[in-house]
Amino acid sequence: MKPPTKTPVSDYLAQLVGQSVNAIDTPGLVIDLDAMKRNLGRMAEFARKHDVRWRPHAKTHKSVQLAKLQMQAGAVGICVQKTAEAEVMVDGGVYNIYISNEVVASPKLARVAALAHRIAAENGQLSIAVDSAEGVNRLAQAMNEARSQAAAGAVVDVFVEIDVGQGRCGVPPGKAAIALVHEIRKHPALRFAGLQAYHGKAQHLRSAQQRRDAIAIVADDVIYTRRVIEAEGVPVDLVTGAGTGSMVCEAASGVFGELQPGSFLFMDADYAQNERDPAQPQFEHALFVKTQVISSRDDHAVCDAGHKSHAIDSGLPLVRAFDSECELEYFNGGDEHGILRPAGGSRRVPAIGRMLWLIPGHCDPTVNLYDFMIGVAGGLRKGTVERIIRVDARGAAT
C-alpha cells in the first residue's frame, strides 16, 4: 500500500462533527456553544430592557454564520472595521453592515461603493464612519463612479466620528463636526446618519466607577456635538458606539441609540478582570484554545500553544484544567509553546499528553489566527463537536 500523498486537514474537520471533544487536535480553537448562546440571549435581553439597538462587532468572530445568528437574535446588523471584512460578509449574505472605521484610499472606496450597490440590491444598508473632508469627498466620488456603472443607485449612511477620549481617529467634539456634516450633505449618494462615539480604552478601566466617569464625559461630548449640529437645523438621527466593557454606561446615558459590543459573545480573560457593574449581564467565557502538554518536569510543564495560537496583546491566557488539584499559571513560552507552573497552592505539574483549556487574553486577534472554530455542545469536559464554524474573514485586513 502506498503512503498517503496529501495532508487530510479537511478530512479531519469533516470527521470531527459528532465526535467527543477528546478528538479535537491541539492547539484548536473551540467555542462552548451553550455558553455562547447564553451570552447571546443575555445581550438581546439587555438591549430590549434598555430599548437600544445592538449591532455587534463582527471583528470579534469574523464569521458569516455567527453574524447571522446574532441578527436572528435581534441584532439590527453588524459592524466591521475593514472593507475586506464587509466584502466577506456580503459574499456570505449579510446585508446590514456598518464599517465603523475610516476608509480613505480611492481603490478601497471603489470597493465600498461596489458593496453599497450590492447591498442596496438586497434592500440592505451600508454605513461608514468618516473624520475628514477628504474622506467624504473621495467616498462621494467613488459612489458617483459606481452609480454610473450600476443599474440602481444606492445611498451610504455616513457617521461622523468624534474623538471622545480614545485619542485615535475622530474630530474633536463640537464645531469641528459641523463642517463634515455639511460636506456629507452636499452629496446625494451620502446621507448624514449620526455620530460615531467609541471610547475603547474606557472599557478596560478596571473599576466600574472609573468606567462610569469616563463614559459620563463621552455622553457630555456627544450631547454637546449633537447640539451644535442640530443648531444648524440638521437632525442627528443616531449615536452609535460602546463595547462590551462599558456598554452599561452608554446604555444608561440615554444618548446612544445603538451599541457595538463584540467581545460579549466570547468574553476574554482581559474583560473578566474588570469589576463587574451590577447592571452588566453575566457573560461567560465561551472561547477556548484546547492545548496539551508536550513536555513535563518537576517544576513546570510545556504545552503546545504559544502566541501563534492565541493573542497576547492584552495579557496571557488563563488555564482551565477542570481539576481542583491542578491549578496552573501560564507563562510566555514563545510562538509555539506555553510554560505552565502550579499556582494557587497547587503543586501538581500536569503529565505529558494532559489536555488543558486556555482562555485567551483577547478573543478578537486570537480568532484571527484560525481558519475555523470548533463548536462544542454539552460542555468542554464531556461534550460533543456539534459544528465547524469558519472564520470567513480571517486575515481580511485591507
Next chain:
Amino acid sequence: MKPPTKTPVSDYLAQLVGQSVNAIDTPGLVIDLDAMKRNLGRMAEFARKHDVRWRPHAKTHKSVQLAKLQMQAGAVGICVQKTAEAEVMVDGGVYNIYISNEVVASPKLARVAALAHRIAAENGQLSIAVDSAEGVNRLAQAMNEARSQAAAGAVVDVFVEIDVGQGRCGVPPGKAAIALVHEIRKHPALRFAGLQAYHGKAQHLRSAQQRRDAIAIVADDVIYTRRVIEAEGVPVDLVTGAGTGSMVCEAASGVFGELQPGSFLFMDADYAQNERDPAQPQFEHALFVKTQVISSRDDHAVCDAGHKSHAIDSGLPLVRAFDSECELEYFNGGDEHGILRPAGGSRRVPAIGRMLWLIPGHCDPTVNLYDFMIGVAGGLRKGTVERIIRVDARGAAT
C-alpha cells in the same frame, strides 16, 4: 450593468505582478527581495566560512517557495516546529525536514510516521526532537504501525533535546540524556542522531558579551552531555541548535555541527536592537508591512495597521517613511490601528493617504497573519512587484 457579485481578492494578486509598489493595498506584507537575497547570500557565506551546516527555520516564513530557495542556496534542509508545517512542506516537495520540537499525541505521531514514509520514498530524511521516554515509545509505536501499511520502511532521525538555559522543553544536560538515547536505540525505526541544544532567550540578550557568556555555558552543557553519552559507547553524530541572534557564538564554539537560524532572512526590529557581534553578518530588514494614514490631526496620525497586521509580542514596529523630515514613532492603536507621532526632532505629521512602511517587532508571528507575501524588486520606494509568495503553512499550528 449589474454590480459585481464576488470579491476579487485573487484578481488583485494576479494583477499585482509587474506593477509598481504603489499598487499594493494596505495593510500588506511585503518582502524586499533584493535585501532578502543579500541576507541569504551572507548566511550561506557565513556557514561556508565556519564549515557548519545550516538548516534554516521555516517557522519564520512558512513558505515552500522560500524553503526551496534556501536549499538552493546551500541549506541542508529546513526546520519546522509543528507536524502540520512539516505536512505542508512535504506536500510542496521539501523532503529534508527536522521537527525541532516534541510531538507526543499518538494521532499526531501517526501523521509524523506517514510523513517519514513519504519522505523516505523521495530519498529524503525526517528528523524530530524528543525529551521523554513516553515520546520515544509513542513515536516508535506510530512508526511500527505505519511500517506495516507501507511498501517501504523508513527510519526517523531522533535528536535528544537538552535544556541549555531556555527553561522550556528538554532534559537536563548530562546523565538524563543517556536513558533516552538507549530508549531510542531499542527501536529499529528510530536512529539516535544527536543533540538538540537551543537557547532562544540568549539570542535576545542585548550585548554581544552577554550572548557569548550565555552560549559558553550552552557549549559546556553540550560537551558534558556528549561525553557522558559517548562514554556509553554511543557516538553523538551531530549537535544542532542556535538562531540568528546568537549563531556566531554557537558557530565559534566548535561543538555545533548545524545551525537553525530563521530570522536572518527578514530581520525584525527586535533583533536589530542587539549590539552586533563583529563576526555577525550584516543582515538587513527585508520584511515590511505597507500601511497608510487614514486619519491625521495636529499631534498624531493613525495608520491602518494594528496588531492584527503585525505581531507585537517582541515590541512595536519601527516606521520607515523614506523622508528625512518625517520621522515617526509607532504607538499601539489596537487591533486595526497604529498611532503615529513625530519623533527624533521631526514635527511633521503625515497627511491622510500617506504610505508608510513598518518593520515588524517580530517577523515569525507577523508572517503567520498573512496568506501571502508580496515580493518587490528594485527597492520599496520605486520598485516593482516581482512575485507573490504564498505563506503555505499559515495557521498550521497542530
